Amino acid sequence: MSPQLVWFRNDLRLVDHAALCAAAAAGPVVALFVLDDETPGAWRMGAAQRWWLHHSLADLGQRIAERGGRLILRRGRAGPIVRALAAELGADVHAIVHHEPWAAVQEAEAGDVRRHHGATLAPPANVLSGTGGRYRIFTPWWKKLLEQMPPPRPLPEPALRWADVSALPSDDLAQWRLRPTKPDWSTGFGEWQPGEAGALARLTAFARIAARYDDTRNLPSVEGSSRLSPHLALGEVSPATAWHAIADAVGENTAEPWLRELGWRDFSANIIDQFPDHGDAPNRDAFNRFPFLDDPAGLNAWQHGQTGYPIVDAGMRQLWASGWMHNRVRMITASFLVKHQLIDWRHGERWFWDTLLDADYGNNAQGWQWVMGSGVDSSPFNRIFAPVGQSEKFDAATYIRRWVPELAKLPDGLIHAPWEAGVALIRAGVKLGRDYPAPIVDHNQARARALAAWGQVKAGE
Numbered sequence: 001m002s003p004q005l006v007w008f009r010n011d012l013r014l015v016d017h018a019a020l021c022a023a024a025a026a027g028p029v030v031a032l033f034v035l036d037d038e039t040p041g042a043w044r045m046g047a048a049q050r051w052w053l054h055h056s057l058a059d060l061g062q063r064i065a066e067r068g069g070r071l072i073l074r075r076g077r078a079g080p081i082v083r084a085l086a087a088e089l090g091a092d093v094h095a096i097v098h099h100e101p102w103a104a105v106q107e108a109e110a111g112d113v114r115r116h117h118g119a120t121l122a123p124p125a126n127v128l129s130g131t132g133g134r135y136r137i138f139t140p141w142w143k144k145l146l147e148q149m150p151p152p153r154p155l156p157e158p159a160l161r162w163a164d165v166s167a168l169p170s171d172d173l174a175q176w177r178l179r180p181t182k183p184d185w186s187t188g189f190g191e192w193q194p195g196e197a198g199a200l201a202r203l204t205a206f207a208r209i210a211a212r213y214d215d216t217r218n219l220p221s222v223e224g225s226s227r228l229s230p231h232l233a234l235g236e237v238s239p240a241t242a243w244h245a246i247a248d249a250v251g252e253n254t255a256e257p258w259l260r261e262l263g264w265r266d267f268s269a270n271i272i273d274q275f276p277d278h279g280d281a282p283n284r285d286a287f288n289r290f291p292f293l294d295d296p297a298g299l300n301a302w303q304h305g306q307t308g309y310p311i312v313d314a315g316m317r318q319l320w321a322s323g324w325m326h327n328r329v330r331m332i333t334a335s336f337l338v339k340h341q342l343i344d345w346r347h348g349e350r351w352f353w354d355t356l357l358d359a360d361y362g363n364n365a366q367g368w369q370w371v372m373g374s375g376v377d378s379s380p381f382n383r384i385f386a387p388v389g390q391s392e393k394f395d396a397a398t399y400i401r402r403w404v405p406e407l408a409k410l411p412d413g414l415i416h417a418p419w420e421a422g423v424a425l426i427r428a429g430v431k432l433g434r435d436y437p438a439p440i441v442d443h444n445q446a447r448a449r450a451l452a453a454w455g456q457v458k459a460g461e
């Protein structure tokens, strides 16, 4: 029987891996991962996620070794590497289909690849309207997807026979230098456990609180969401496994708000499958004429949590320190950059790409274009989040105290807008401009400026 090459990409797991199962049924298996910084071009994996990748590959390599196999590591342009190795071994190639634009290029260059489903709940091209068209709006798409749900039960890890690859060269993971050293900015990532076991532990922990998700998911001070996103991004757990774990734990109806969010991940894949350049180009052409400001100092203040708006700064500091940010705060910080600061959404998208452990091309592009109002299905531009109002409404005081400790002594009611805190600010020993920045823009003025910019764009539509 000819060897069966399993080409792992962002599906670093052994359970519910259709490519691995098909390969195991057909012959002795060879496991391969290629670090490809070439095909994605500017969308090569960002710095924070490389840290995750290191640990995830170490975990997968160890699990494969425990089962008597060996994970072959190669670095370079994936397609030609896969093609050459398959030819050298006389192997069939199996891979899970991914929907990033570069994934299709990799597959085309790799030659004859047996493509298997498993990165999404359903293949994006299978969710079609009555007339056979593709969806662009989430709600009708979600209703249609639900007709195909639940997804098939996860495939168990297959019994594996390994091809003898002891003579094959493989890179040393440590030599890839995926982890930062000088300086090591990953010290705050300790709460995470990359790898398949970590993903399962996270899923099990979330199942215990999933029934409360709808009440708590918008509250940054509360751990109300699953935090599965980095695990899902690198495929350590399949979306089908996640679906069934939570639906089994609390019932499909109670789980619906969470399953719907998981659905957004599939929807993003559906969008980039139709609009591969969604990460670079606004879906609405008028936004190509948006009068963005060139403001490096403003961008720097936003990136480093120095805008003077505590909820924005807390979010940006959480991102930098922990590699993750609460969804509500992602919306607030993104809106602040594009609407209060009039800075091009692509600068924010790139920063997220580099600093998020869960960086996902489709979700990130979809998130930013949704906030900008330029996307396929997005919030209207003139819906401008008021950062203070959002902070109060979603009760962010505890969250702000954690990530902006210089304001920790302010009472709950005043921590959202320290410039209005008067005597309390003095009592807390905080001087604006010295201990914490004064707001870099005035909310009302910024709002008026954003609406004027939008008016200019609309006039040209």
Ligand SMILES: Cc1cc2nc3c(=O)[nH]c(=O)nc-3n(C[C@H](O)[C@H](O)[C@H](O)COP(=O)(O)OP(=O)(O)OC[C@H]3O[C@@H](n4cnc5c(N)ncnc54)[C@H](O)[C@@H]3O)c2cc1C
Pocket: 217, 225, 226, 227, 228, 229, 230, 232, 233, 261, 262, 263, 264, 265, 266, 268, 325, 326, 327, 328, 330, 331, 334, 352, 356, 358, 359, 360, 361, 363, 364, 365, 366, 367, 368, 371
């Ligand atoms: C500007 C912006 C940028 C974003 N960039 C990313 C990104 O790069 N990677 C990423 O995974 N998510 C991104 N999101 C979506 C969302 O913020 C995260 O998926 C979520 O916060 C992850 O936390 P969680 O795992 O606890 O989510 P939960 O609420 O527990 O949701 C479960 C899973 O569903 C998916 N999901 C949840 N919300 C969304 C959503 N709005 N869009 C798409 N999928 C969703 C994620 O895979 C998530 O892990 C972005 C959102 C915004 C507004």
